[in-house]
Amino acid sequence: MRHAFSVRIGPVGFRIGSDWRAPVAQLETLYADYPKPEIPDFTVRLFAARPWRRFVRPSVTIEGDFVLPDAAPLPLAQGLLAAEMGMNLQMALGQRRFLLLHASAVERDGRALLMAGVSGAGKSTLAALLSARGWRLMGDEFALVDPATGLVHAFPRLVSLKNTAIGVVEAALPNARYGPLMAGTPKGDIRHLVPDAAAVAAMNEPVPPALILFPSYGFEAESRAVPESEVFVRLTQASTNYVAIGERGFDALTRLVKTVPARAIDYPDTESAIAQVEALWAAL
Amino acid sequence: MSDETPEPAEKAPSEETLGTGATRRRALMLGAAGAAAVVSIRPALAQTNASLLTCEIPVPDPGRAGKYVAADGSVVAPGTSGAFAPAGRPFKGFEVKQALGGGQLPGTTYEQNQAYVNYIRKLQHGTSGFTCFASLQMPRG
Amino acid sequence: MARAESLRIVHLDAFTAIYHRASGITHLLASPAPEILATLGEAGLSRADLAAKLAAQYDMADFDAAALAERLDELVVSGLVATA
Amino acid sequence: MGGVVKGGRLLARALRDPASVTTLDATGWTALLQIARAEQLIGTLAARVQGLKMPPDAARILTDAAASIAQQRIAALWEAEVARRVLKPLGVPVILLKGTAFLAAGLKAGVGRSVGDLDLLVPRERIGDVEAALLAAGWEWVKPDPYDDAYYRRWMHELPPLIHRERDRMIDVHHTILPLTARITPDAQALIADSLPFSPEPGALRTLSPSDMLIHAAAHLFADGDLAGGMRNLWDVHCLIEEFGVAGLTQRAQHHGLWREVARAARLAHELYDTPIPETWRIWDSGDPLYMRRLTARDGWGRRTRPLTRFGFYVRSHWLRMPPAMLARHLWTKWRNQGAVGD
Numbered sequence: 001m002r003h004a005f006s007v008r009i010g011p012v013g014f015r016i017g018s019d020w021r022a023p024v025a026q027l028e029t030l031y032a033d034y035p036k037p038e039i040p041d042f043t044v045r046l047f048a049a050r051p052w053r054r055f056v057r058p059s060v061t062i063e064g065d066f067v068l069p070d071a072a073p074l075p076l077a078q079g080l081l082a083a084e085m086g087m088n089l090q091m092a093l094g095q096r097r098f099l100l101l102h103a104s105a106v107e108r109d110g111r112a113l114l115m116a117g118v119s120g121a122g123k124s125t126l127a128a129l130l131s132a133r134g135w136r137l138m139g140d141e142f143a144l145v146d147p148a149t150g151l152v153h154a155f156p157r158l159v160s161l162k163n164t165a166i167g168v169v170e171a172a173l174p175n176a177r178y179g180p181l182m183a184g185t186p187k188g189d190i191r192h193l194v195p196d197a198a199a200v201a202a203m204n205e206p207v208p209p210a211l212i213l214f215p216s217y218g219f220e221a222e223s224r225a226v227p228e229s230e231v232f233v234r235l236t237q238a239s240t241n242y243v244a245i246g247e248r249g250f251d252a253l254t255r256l257v258k259t260v261p262a263r264a265i266d267y268p269d270t271e272s273a274i275a276q277v278e279a280l281w282a283a284l
Numbered sequence: 285m286s287d288e289t290p291e292p293a294e295k296a297p298s299e300e301t302l303g304t305g306a307t308r309r310r311a312l313m314l315g316a317a318g319a320a321a322v323v324s325i326r327p328a329l330a331q332t333n334a335s336l337l338t339c340e341i342p343v344p345d346p347g348r349a350g351k352y353v354a355a356d357g358s359v360v361a362p363g364t365s366g367a368f369a370p371a372g373r374p375f376k377g378f379e380v381k382q383a384l385g386g387g388q389l390p391g392t393t394y395e396q397n398q399a400y401v402n403y404i405r406k407l408q409h410g411t412s413g414f415t416c417f418a419s420l421q422m423p424r425g
Numbered sequence: 426m427a428r429a430e431s432l433r434i435v436h437l438d439a440f441t442a443i444y445h446r447a448s449g450i451t452h453l454l455a456s457p458a459p460e461i462l463a464t465l466g467e468a469g470l471s472r473a474d475l476a477a478k479l480a481a482q483y484d485m486a487d488f489d490a491a492a493l494a495e496r497l498d499e500l501v502v503s504g505l506v507a508t509a
Numbered sequence: 510m511g512g513v514v515k516g517g518r519l520l521a522r523a524l525r526d527p528a529s530v531t532t533l534d535a536t537g538w539t540a541l542l543q544i545a546r547a548e549q550l551i552g553t554l555a556a557r558v559q560g561l562k563m564p565p566d567a568a569r570i571l572t573d574a575a576a577s578i579a580q581q582r583i584a585a586l587w588e589a590e591v592a593r594r595v596l597k598p599l600g601v602p603v604i605l606l607k608g609t610a611f612l613a614a615g616l617k618a619g620v621g622r623s624v625g626d627l628d629l630l631v632p633r634e635r636i637g638d639v640e641a642a643l644l645a646a647g648w649e650w651v652k653p654d655p656y657d658d659a660y661y662r663r664w665m666h667e668l669p670p671l672i673h674r675e676r677d678r679m680i681d682v683h684h685t686i687l688p689l690t691a692r693i694t695p696d697a698q699a700l701i702a703d704s705l706p707f708s709p710e711p712g713a714l715r716t717l718s719p720s721d722m723l724i725h726a727a728a729h730l731f732a733d734g735d736l737a738g739g740m741r742n743l744w745d746v747h748c749l750i751e752e753f754g755v756a757g758l759t760q761r762a763q764h765h766g767l768w769r770e771v772a773r774a775a776r777l778a779h780e781l782y783d784t785p786i787p788e789t790w791r792i793w794d795s796g797d798p799l800y801m802r803r804l805t806a807r808d809g810w811g812r813r814t815r816p817l818t819r820f821g822f823y824v825r826s827h828w829l830r831m832p833p834a835m836l837a838r839h840l841w842t843k844w845r846n847q848g849a850v851g852d
Contacts, residue, residue, distance in 0.1 A: 247449075311483065314496055326676075382455050447590065450587075
């Protein structure tokens, strides 16, 4: 393809081909400190569905090794988002080595905290804010559990901040690097935070999980233990490949559920959430 | 077709068996008709059944918050004798599924459980928790 | 005649998680399904023998043949029990 | 070296001569894996090159692919087993077709092969019973569109596709191996009469005879599609010929009216994969180079190349299946239902 970029994020290599220079230039800047894969695991293609769409109201169609039908094209100004969506899609649909959990992950003292939850529960925001408080950011979107070892591998892609979370994180991490503000995307306003040097430096170091949290935003602060069967079901639904990896997935997930405590926390604001997380972690 | 793999001796610490020895003469309830005891995990990209396990049924519904639940499941004034105070938290679909199958809702006494289950059985369309309850009744999907 | 299939089994509080090797499908079972599966065993039993064996092993307050048939059918539909 | 052989030819060489991959550099491996994935042959490739010296990244990607295929195999065989359990009471011969049959029979063509839908062949006069039994056991129609439904029932060689509401798996129930609109009508009764059971048990699933399997693979490649996925189809043909030889194949193919297709498939497989076929079968006709170009049209990014060849094949695939007036009606209805789809 005309323009190409490759990057390794944690244990996964990507190659992105693009009809346009702009998305590739942005990726080069934001992922400047990341290594390159020798042979990428996944390929993403950003292209113009019709040749003239390269120039006239340019719109970016996303394809790759694994695709969802009917993915709508994005305007070129959101090309970076298209690339990130394309990479996420390859992980969600194509990852087979690790049990993939739709969860953010941070590490402290050699152990991982996983935060699983539906979109809007604040996974990315909490992970970014915890990284501002000395936790190592392992990833804001996917946690990778190795069925062979039970360890969690980091996947520190660019942190995707949406809407009000953008201002909250910018205030907490004023010196961090950010991508361009993309307003009016299908998911609202989006701005990407570049994981800090510590997150990238340690991204090859897997750690054992120590706590699973299911945060929900918008309620009075509360916390309750979640029974094993509920954790199990919730995580099968938070995993895009649980069924596809078969018995290895069953082993990895039952082991996780049997050995790692899980709690659901309600929080009215991020400050209170951080306090709850720190308290639960201290009580482990 | 040959599809049987004999069960090997497993070394995983979480591995357990369905062993019946330890459960001799334990009570076993076959449960009410229509209360399924098997849920199959589906791919997350097409979730239906599994979400039933985590949907919620408040007892009673928020429209009648604070009222008591009588033994037959009807909602009565707070303090009515023989009736039970509202549940401390909504019940999850899987808890209700289990209770309908002869189990007990968490944190309830025997009579309290009966009253709550009767309340849930009487849920009407438009009442909070109805969709969750109705889904639980559907035979597998 | 019905028999249970080859399974991986993990108990999770009130539920039993079962990985069915032949299908690759995970099932979450509530009582009495795990007990029925265990009683059937991979060798299998007739419906009448199953009822008798369950009654011998458990205190079955609400036993009736139709309810047992329904529980068993559910296991057949899930593929966890094969009928001959 | 790796730079000369490109596109589908690169993949064909790796399958034909696995040791050739040891000469690939990272760029060559990237292209090979990409093309293999696009052609749905990555599991086959993984099985072929297993144990050879290769970069660690490539080994890891192929290990993942092999695990993924192993899981697909379980799901595919289970789907067949469920169909067997559901259809057994009908007493109808149920014949597995294509990938699932290769897996169930343990054929070379099944090694590493990806299998999606379950394809069954049943006698035409019993297809209504089969449909009813499947609907009662949790399968549902995929497409609610009545035109599509009527079209399938009237003209195709199968029921409209069904999907199982619990397992999200598709099933295609056929009563012959080509659409009724196609100008060739294979002998469906002979397909069933000569099929073989997988086990001596009553109600066991069945497979086509080796010759019919091969003829079906060839028919599927040329008459039933636009050559998309053709490299995998030809790999099936290659493996079947390697495993069963070609004795009696000519007569059988002629009986079904499909000798032209079988002969071309054999020639193309020989060209791509060195399939052992008689010398007298190897003479190319004027169409073969076009087919070969089309089959191998992939670039190192996994994209289809040579769009003009592609369009010709798209029209051709419909032309083959339908008389012209019907084709016009079909395309008109499709177009009308499509509505505004933007640019």
